[in-house]
Amino acid sequence: MNAETMNVIQMKRSRIKELWEQELGGFKTETSAMTPHMYNELNREFLDLLMNHVSLGDISEDGTLERFFDKVLRANMPLEYITQGLQTYRRIILEVVLEEDLNKDVAIEIYREVDYWMDPILNKVVTNSSRLWERTVSIQKSALLELSAPLIPVFQHISVMPLIGTIDTERAKLIMENLLEGVIQYRSQVVLIDITGVPVVDTMVAHHIIQAADAVRLLGSTCILVGIRPEIAQTIVSLGIDLSLFPTRSTLQKGMEQALDITNQQIVKEK
C-alpha cells in the first residue's frame, strides 16, 4: 500500500474507529448467541485486524484474518457480518482519505489501491465460507443416504426394509436399488417393507412402492407391505390405489408370520 495512504489511515485511526462502530453497532444478530459485550469485543478485534492488516500488506501471506473469519463463522455469525464489515471499512477509509484535501489523480490512485486490496479479501471470505457449507451439506447428504434405506436380513430368506420419513423420487430410486441388491445378496425369498415411519402415503409414494414390489417379484422374491396404519389404509382406498397385487399387513409382526409361512419356517417355543 502506498505510504501516503497508509499515513492518512494511521493518522485518522480514531476517526475511522468512531465511524466504523457507529455503522456496525446496529448490526442485528438473531442466529448467534452473542451478548452485546461479546459483540463489541468482536467488532474491536475485527477493526484492529483490518487496521493492522493495512500496514502488513497482504492477508493471504499471513493467516490471522482467515483465522478470525473462521472464528466468526463458527460463532454462528452470519457471513453478512464479515462482508458488511469489510465493505463498511472500505467506504470509511475512502471517506476519511477524501476528507483530506488531495488532488484528483492522487484520490483516484488511492481509491484504486483500496479496491485492489479489499477485493481479494472479500473473494477469499466468500469462497472459504461457501466451501465450508458445501462440505457440510455433502456430509449430511451422504449421512442421510446411508440412513435412508437399509435392508436387514432377519431370518433365513427373510429380510426387512424399514422406511422412515417422506419418500421422494430420488429416495424411491435408492430404495429400489438397495432392495434389489439386497435380495440378490441375501437370497431373500421374502422382503418386508415396513412403512410405519412414513408419514404420508400419496399416489406417488404408492406408485414407487408398487414399482419396487414389482421389481422384487421379477427377481423371484415376494414383497410384503407392512405397517399400514388405519389412516394410511383410508388414504390408499380413497385415492383409489390398487395394492391388491401383493400382500399387505398392518404390523411387522403379522407380516413376519406370513413371511415365515411362505418360506415354510416356523418359530417354535421350547418346552
Added chain:
Amino acid sequence: MRIPILKLHEYLLITIQVELDDQTALQFQEDLLNKIHDTGAKGVVIDLTSVDMIDSFIAKVLGDVVRMSKLMGAQVVLTGIQPAVAITLIDLGISMREVPTALDLEQGLDKLRLELEG
C-alpha cells in the same frame, strides 16, 4: 445363433448366456415350442442370470413364450433376473405379473414342482 435347450426328466432347462437380439429371441421362441411339442415337457425354467440388458421387444417375446408354453401345457418359470434388468423392465412399464419368477435355478425348479403338484 441358437440357444441350447436341455431336457431334464420332464423339465426343459434354458440358460441364456448370450446377448439376446431380436432374431435370436424369435428363433428361441420357435425352438422352445417345438421342443415342448417333441418332448411333452411339463415345465420350463429360463435362467437369465447372465443377461444384463433387456429391451421391450425381448421382454415381450419372453412374456409371449411364457403364454404360448402355457397353451401347450408347460409351465414356465423365469429365474435369476438381475436388479438392473428388473429396474429397466419396471421403467418400461413391463411388470410381467402373470409370469412366475424365482431367485435361481434351484428355487425355480422347486417352484415348478410345487406348481405342477399343487
